[in-house]
Amino acid sequence: MAQASHLKLDEQSLITSQLVKKHTTTSDVADSTELKEKVAQLALVLDLARQGFESGTPAADIVDRLAARLHDLRNQASPVVWQQLIPLAQEHPVSEFLKQDPFTRWSFDKPRGYSGDASLLDIYYKHPSADEIVASSTELGREIYAYTSEAASSVAGRERRDILARTVDATAERVENAEVLAIACGHLREAELSTALAGKKLKRWIGLDQDPISVGTVNRDLAGTGVEAIDGSVKGILRRSYSLGTFDLVYASGLYDYLPRAVAIRLTQRAMELVKPGGEFLFANFSDEITTDGYMETFMDWPLILRADKDMQDIIDRAIDRNHAETEVFYGSNRNIVYGVIRKHTA
Numbered sequence: 001m002a003q004a005s006h007l008k009l010d011e012q013s014l015i016t017s018q019l020v021k022k023h024t025t026t027s028d029v030a031d032s033t034e035l036k037e038k039v040a041q042l043a044l045v046l047d048l049a050r051q052g053f054e055s056g057t058p059a060a061d062i063v064d065r066l067a068a069r070l071h072d073l074r075n076q077a078s079p080v081v082w083q084q085l086i087p088l089a090q091e092h093p094v095s096e097f098l099k100q101d102p103f104t105r106w107s108f109d110k111p112r113g114y115s116g117d118a119s120l121l122d123i124y125y126k127h128p129s130a131d132e133i134v135a136s137s138t139e140l141g142r143e144i145y146a147y148t149s150e151a152a153s154s155v156a157g158r159e160r161r162d163i164l165a166r167t168v169d170a171t172a173e174r175v176e177n178a179e180v181l182a183i184a185c186g187h188l189r190e191a192e193l194s195t196a197l198a199g200k201k202l203k204r205w206i207g208l209d210q211d212p213i214s215v216g217t218v219n220r221d222l223a224g225t226g227v228e229a230i231d232g233s234v235k236g237i238l239r240r241s242y243s244l245g246t247f248d249l250v251y252a253s254g255l256y257d258y259l260p261r262a263v264a265i266r267l268t269q270r271a272m273e274l275v276k277p278g279g280e281f282l283f284a285n286f287s288d289e290i291t292t293d294g295y296m297e298t299f300m301d302w303p304l305i306l307r308a309d310k311d312m313q314d315i316i317d318r319a320i321d322r323n324h325a326e327t328e329v330f331y332g333s334n335r336n337i338v339y340g341v342i343r344k345h346t347a
């Protein structure tokens with residue numbers, strides 16, 4: 001994956017679309033002929049979608065075609081031209097229809113001030129805490145949501161949550177009194193699916209997140225279970241600012257998608273320092289095979305750094321000494337998310 005060497009982690013460790021855009025934007029100037037051509041294509045795509053809404057075409061058909069066409073346009077356009085198309089799409093009147101979808105609207109509006117917050121994930125996890133947001137949307141909004149929440153990337157996100165819970169449970173099978181750390185834990189919804197947590201098989205499950213609202217939510221919703229969430233950032237981990245001890249399992253989900261390669265490598269190195277001998281580190285990333293990328297970057301204003309298996313392997317290879325660990329890279333069932341695992345040898 002292309003990498004600008006000047007990229008640094010943002011000051012407050014907050015994910016902003018600006019940070020991710022910086023990762024993908026080149027200093028190239030748009031070719032005016034290409035720009036004109038792509039602006040015309042985009043206008044056609046968006047007008048077709050608007051006409052579809054106005055004539056009562058089923059929302060799923062409209063958004064499905066729109067997302068596929070935006071994906072194609074994103075692939076065909078040079079990165080610099082695509083960046084110029086994004087605000088044009090966002091300003092097009094069709095966005096007023098699309099923003100009736102609670103998922104699209106929350107992502108675009110960013111009530112917590114950054115992209116990909118844990119309440120956004122609750123919306124596509126179909127978590128009960130998001131029921132009210134969905135129920136209070138318009139009929140068209142709920143119709144669009146029925147499509148966007150079942151898009152392959154949403155299905156993959158829910159599977160990721162299942163994989164995390166299964167990995168925690170497998171760790172508890174492997175080690176008595178297992179200790180687990182979730183970096184960028186969000187609302188730690190996987191905890192609700194863990195049989196090990198329900199069976200009180202874990203010594204501790206620490207969640208770390210930069211968002212105090214998410215930390216408070218975890219500590220409220222999972223009070224008395226052995227889970228503890230703490231305020232902390234990637235930056236703090238990189239600086240070894242926290243005395244966390246070591247863990248049988250450390251994982252990060254929904255985080256690497258925002259981290260440029262150099263930061264991803266350094267975080268992987270630090271994460272491995274927190275893993276006990278015989279323990280493992282798991283990290284997930286949306287893959288470059290997703291087809292919702294164009295829709296997410298425009299109407300959801302939610303850019304991600306997408307990676308392939310080779311990019312995950314590259315991060316691992318740069319971060320660790322292969323003599324001290326086993327590694328694995330695998331795709332989830334619909335290949336929309338790719339996972340990296342590093343298992344530390346016993347001492």
Ligand SMILES: C[S@@+](CC[C@H](N)C(=O)[O-])C[C@H]1O[C@@H](n2cnc3c(N)ncnc32)[C@H](O)[C@@H]1O
Pocket residue numbers: 012013014015116117118121183184185186187188189208209210211214232233234235252253254255
């Ligand atoms: C997409 S959510 C993922 C939440 C959860 N891990 C999951 O998979 O459902 C991303 C989370 O990363 C947190 N986050 C983003 N940047 C961070 C950083 N630099 N340090 C710590 N947490 C961060 C956000 O606050 C948010 O809760």
